[in-house]
Amino acid sequence: MAHKNRIGNLFSLTSFGESHGPAVGGVIDGMPAGVEIDMKKLQREMARRRPGQGGVSSSRNEADEVEILSGIMDGVTLGTPIGFIIRNHDQRPEDYEHLKDVYRPSHADYTYQAKYGIRDHRGGGRASARETTARVVAGALAKQVLEKMGITIVAKSITDVAEVPQGDTIGGVVECIIKGVQPGIGEPVFCKLSAQLAEAMMSIPAAKGFEIGLGFDFVNHLGSEVLDKWMMKDGKISTETNYSGGIQGGISNGNDICFNVTFKPVATLMQTVEGIDSQGNTVTIEPRGRHDQCVVPRAVAVVEAMAAIMVLDNILINRASRL
Amino acid sequence: MAHKNRIGNLFSLTSFGESHGPAVGGVIDGMPAGVEIDMKKLQREMARRRPGQGGVSSSRNEADEVEILSGIMDGVTLGTPIGFIIRNHDQRPEDYEHLKDVYRPSHADYTYQAKYGIRDHRGGGRASARETTARVVAGALAKQVLEKMGITIVAKSITDVAEVPQGDTIGGVVECIIKGVQPGIGEPVFCKLSAQLAEAMMSIPAAKGFEIGLGFDFVNHLGSEVLDKWMMKDGKISTETNYSGGIQGGISNGNDICFNVTFKPVATLMQTVEGIDSQGNTVTIEPRGRHDQCVVPRAVAVVEAMAAIMVLDNILINRASRL
Amino acid sequence: MAHKNRIGNLFSLTSFGESHGPAVGGVIDGMPAGVEIDMKKLQREMARRRPGQGGVSSSRNEADEVEILSGIMDGVTLGTPIGFIIRNHDQRPEDYEHLKDVYRPSHADYTYQAKYGIRDHRGGGRASARETTARVVAGALAKQVLEKMGITIVAKSITDVAEVPQGDTIGGVVECIIKGVQPGIGEPVFCKLSAQLAEAMMSIPAAKGFEIGLGFDFVNHLGSEVLDKWMMKDGKISTETNYSGGIQGGISNGNDICFNVTFKPVATLMQTVEGIDSQGNTVTIEPRGRHDQCVVPRAVAVVEAMAAIMVLDNILINRASRL
Amino acid sequence: MAHKNRIGNLFSLTSFGESHGPAVGGVIDGMPAGVEIDMKKLQREMARRRPGQGGVSSSRNEADEVEILSGIMDGVTLGTPIGFIIRNHDQRPEDYEHLKDVYRPSHADYTYQAKYGIRDHRGGGRASARETTARVVAGALAKQVLEKMGITIVAKSITDVAEVPQGDTIGGVVECIIKGVQPGIGEPVFCKLSAQLAEAMMSIPAAKGFEIGLGFDFVNHLGSEVLDKWMMKDGKISTETNYSGGIQGGISNGNDICFNVTFKPVATLMQTVEGIDSQGNTVTIEPRGRHDQCVVPRAVAVVEAMAAIMVLDNILINRASRL
Numbered sequence A, B, C, D: 001m002a003h004k005n006r007i008g009n010l011f012s013l014t015s016f017g018e019s020h021g022p023a024v025g026g027v028i029d030g031m032p033a034g035v036e037i038d039m040k041k042l043q044r045e046m047a048r049r050r051p052g053q054g055g056v057s058s059s060r061n062e063a064d065e066v067e068i069l070s071g072i073m074d075g076v077t078l079g080t081p082i083g084f085i086i087r088n089h090d091q092r093p094e095d096y097e098h099l100k101d102v103y104r105p106s107h108a109d110y111t112y113q114a115k116y117g118i119r120d121h122r123g124g125g126r127a128s129a130r131e132t133t134a135r136v137v138a139g140a141l142a143k144q145v146l147e148k149m150g151i152t153i154v155a156k157s158i159t160d161v162a163e164v165p166q167g168d169t170i171g172g173v174v175e176c177i178i179k180g181v182q183p184g185i186g187e188p189v190f191c192k193l194s195a196q197l198a199e200a201m202m203s204i205p206a207a208k209g210f211e212i213g214l215g216f217d218f219v220n221h222l223g224s225e226v227l228d229k230w231m232m233k234d235g236k237i238s239t240e241t242n243y244s245g246g247i248q249g250g251i252s253n254g255n256d257i258c259f260n261v262t263f264k265p266v267a268t269l270m271q272t273v274e275g276i277d278s279q280g281n282t283v284t285i286e287p288r289g290r291h292d293q294c295v296v297p298r299a300v301a302v303v304e305a306m307a308a309i310m311v312l313d314n315i316l317i318n319r320a321s322r323l
Helices: A039-049 A093-099 A109-116 A122-127 A129-148 A193-202 A215-220 A296-318 B039-049 B093-099 B109-116 B122-127 B129-148 B193-202 B215-220 B296-318 C039-049 C093-099 C109-116 C122-127 C129-148 C193-202 C215-220 C296-318 D039-049 D093-099 D109-116 D122-127 D129-148 D193-202 D215-220 D296-318
Strands: A012-016 A023-029 A066-068 A082-087 A152-157 A172-179 A207-212 A230-233 A236-239 A257-263 A273-277 A282-285 B012-016 B023-029 B066-068 B082-087 B152-157 B172-179 B207-212 B230-233 B236-239 B257-263 B273-277 B282-285 C012-016 C023-029 C066-068 C082-087 C152-157 C172-179 C207-212 C230-233 C236-239 C257-263 C273-277 C282-285 D012-016 D023-029 D066-068 D082-087 D152-157 D172-179 D207-212 D230-233 D236-239 D257-263 D273-277 D282-285
Touching: A012 A129, A012 D023, A023 A129, A023 D012, A023 D023, A023 D082, A039 A066, A039 A129, A039 A296, A082 A129, A082 D023, A082 D082, A093 A122, A109 A122, A122 A129, A129 A152, A129 A296, A152 A296, A172 A296, A172 B215, A193 A207, A193 A257, A193 A296, A193 B193, A193 B207, A207 A215, A207 B193, A207 B215, A215 B172, A215 B207, A215 B257, A230 B273, A257 A296, A257 B215, A273 B230, B012 B129, B012 C023, B023 B129, B023 C012, B023 C023, B023 C082, B039 B066, B039 B129, B039 B296, B082 B129, B082 C023, B082 C082, B093 B122, B109 B122, B122 B129, B129 B152, B129 B296, B152 B296, B172 B296, B193 B207, B193 B257, B193 B296, B207 B215, B257 B296, C012 C129, C023 C129, C039 C066, C039 C129, C039 C296, C082 C129, C093 C122, C109 C122, C122 C129, C129 C152, C129 C296, C152 C296, C172 C296, C172 D215, C193 C207, C193 C257, C193 C296, C193 D193, C193 D207, C207 C215, C207 D193, C207 D215, C215 D172, C215 D207, C215 D257, C230 D273, C257 C296, C257 D215, C273 D230, D012 D129, D023 D129, D039 D066, D039 D129, D039 D296, D082 D129, D093 D122, D109 D122, D122 D129, D129 D152, D129 D296, D152 D296, D172 D296, D193 D207, D193 D257, D193 D296, D207 D215, D257 D296
Parallel strands: none
Antiparallel strands: A012 A023, A023 A082, A066 A082, A152 A172, A172 A257, A207 A257, A207 B207, A230 A236, A273 A282, B012 B023, B023 B082, B066 B082, B152 B172, B172 B257, B207 B257, B230 B236, B273 B282, C012 C023, C023 C082, C066 C082, C152 C172, C172 C257, C207 C257, C207 D207, C230 C236, C273 C282, D012 D023, D023 D082, D066 D082, D152 D172, D172 D257, D207 D257, D230 D236, D273 D282
């Protein structure tokens, strides 16, 4: 369940922040009380999202120090909302002055302007990947709760990264596997766990596709070839194959939950491109600033974070399923 | 925004109903007042969803007569909630007695049981495709509002339907194109229009994948190859290409919104399959009842319906974007 | 949490229906699975809400037969949404033809028209007390769950009903006491249990005031006079007095939850009154139809129903409070 | 609509913060874009909420400097979420060490402990009146939008403040009048504007009662005495009297919206009181720290803030009422 700048129901993140404003941050509401939080682990998750994750990412120096303002006392969660901020230190607004009245191709400049009649043009404003820091904070905390329940979430890039021509960019696919979710999690009909994961993943900047289990490859098979046959395993009902990706009818069946997310190539190129201004004049945009050549290495941490938020939220909601 | 059996925020559908209970139905909340409703058009949409849409669908005879109980007076919407029901006439519970304690492969039998500790085993209960009738009612009404705004939604199957072996099933891909949405619709960050469409589509029974614009094919291109270059068209800013699928940063850019949804083959085969019972014993399930060989022809109407709900909801929400 | 025609979060009611349309009804979402439902008890609750509860109520003959359409199988809840309808049998639209373009004093005629630009003028349409039938259905089901948890809800009128002059009406106060709620229920800050009860009660037609514990009388006391001193009772922490009304900081303390709701006199008099038409002309309205002289006897059942919905919802939400 | 630590739907506040943690703050989501914000006005509203509003309030020195972190650029709202924090400077945790295992009478100590199994005992933690700073920030911004629409909100204490005995406390009643709301605002049934105002007011710390229009006094009148007779005023339909308090059927009628909120005396006395510890032992609590003798002067600003939030939210929601 997403609602404007909030995602999740019982466990939720409401986020805020422009790329070049004073800070980004958010409020995590519904964190269960009594959870010991390892702040070093959280900070390590933040590092995974930072630019510079390999040669293909940008070199912007974002320390991403998370300041927790509430909801945790002596390292233990209070059940009250966790407010947090991450200061934006490395601002260079002058890098963006030339874009004030320009809409870059395949960016959100024009659509924000069309929606709000105003926009923060500096570094993409709210449409910047910097927004995802808040997601990683909430995800890192959710992960720590899930770990105590025996649930692990691991994402990785499954795209062969060919040589990227100088000044160009590429996209990629992130695969995510969630292990240890008990059967029965997820709400059927509109809130299928698969539907919620799709919404969460497609809300990540540059995400353009989502598939679960066999996904788009299902169309290449007959029904008889892709039935997940039941078997007993360690005294529990399980399946021999996992074409369904761990979810049937929107509800977890106890198997690994497996899905892929595809990301388009970053739209900011380190080469001259053509934009348009608000009067309709073509504008030449010279490359400036610092930008990722490929978003996928950084997206891995964000995919895991979003998955953790959705799974924890659904586990909490499921506590109300039976008398 | 989906919440249990509800989808949408300002314009929403809350649905109910088991396949073999007395009726399915729902409440459409937030329909703007003063809209003339063409009930014949609505009934035609219902017919599109019915089984028997070509040789590959089942022959269950569902009249699907929609009874409107509130919210419309003399053919005009009142702004109050529209309650409606569709009676389930053609019930044959005896067809399902043998499945009372059996979990069919790749169905939701086991997961519902794991979640609730109880389930309606007749015809899939709430997990039946019959649940989608309520979606089509809400979608048909949303469409009539959208039409008055100059917005059209057309979906179609884009899978080559090969010969289906007798007793087997196939899946397929539905393409949907939404024309006429003004720039500025959709909420950025978690409620990206693309994310909401993904959630809505992945909530349709048997949906396993979603992609927008170039989607999964983005990974085969360099950034420079898939920039949507701006141009002026009829005095408006538009793009030469539409790799983005009409949405940038989660917000519509005025171009056609184009996405694909993939559906797995129907899991109910007209051949003998193996299930498992609650004690873990393998059970042979003989084919019985009436079932679709391919869900895609019927899914087309449901895809359009869900798209209409999401687009109308976002248009209404957008009215609050500016002072 | 209320949202348009829905109230409640994990346990919620979405209602629909105009007074003189085909039916009123609703969808109860989030009923926990596995609850045995006593339909006779439910029907008895409906009878308590019916007109004719003593001499001061109207004589409209509403059978109020509830038809359950989903979510309950063989008398046990499935965890899926419970759709239900109550047909409007005793419609006399001709009684209201003269009110088509008239706004009655202290009714919702004008405000509905101002909001929607259209309204169902027959019997108050959606603004009729008939709308509360759906509340009583949901409340009756919630009560049955609460009873299994040892929670009882009893409301009663505490107003001395003086002789009502022929053709006039009176209001009154309903007192409600909820026994057996464990300490710790309710969300602090915006979702205080007291705040949610206030919203729920003030949403009942004709409700004009709400107070909890000592309520408005608190202003007549010094702080030292109204402290609820702690004591041990049956090995549990309790209080000697209950000025707080069972809730402190928005969260239940284990004591009886006690609140009052005040209702204004019914605005439909059985005497000539002056209305106004849409052109601003004064219109004389002669008494017609069937109307309550006092809403309080019927409101008792509605107060209990709304209390049951809110308490059950909060108990379910509270399951997520701790790891 | 409140949901955990959030209130409002299209315009909402999500708040966080313990009294003696690093900061309190929140996220204001849904502020319409393009609104010029006067930060000095906002800071003046903060000052009205501060302790020391007359002799009967405490002397805690809270500067309450609001730091806006996002959503406003060059003094104009962007439409994106407004994150903000107010640092807690004047912390004296040592004042509260003796209360670590003690439940004070008529405080939320015990109920928080019962709910979460843990609590921040310093200065009431999240249950402190300090939490209301975030409300005043959101309310101050909402007010600035409402002013541009010609809407004003004025609250005041209407209790005769008698001499308060040394070391004791008193409560009081705050009256609030909202002028300039057009007819048609508010959702009928569960989201009546009156119900939403009730929820918002009853969510303020120490609020124990709410009434609208004639409120509890309605029971002293016959229906014929309290009809709001229609009349024409300046070419518009209006009423001669305003017993209804500006709302009929949950929707504004264009008249002043008038309601009262009652607050209990502050439970922290500057005299010795008896508490209980978690083992059930009686504990003598000596007065310490800094506390309000009467909450009402400070509550005035909070009442206005909450009213502003609810009215703005409903005005935005109402934009979707008609085609």
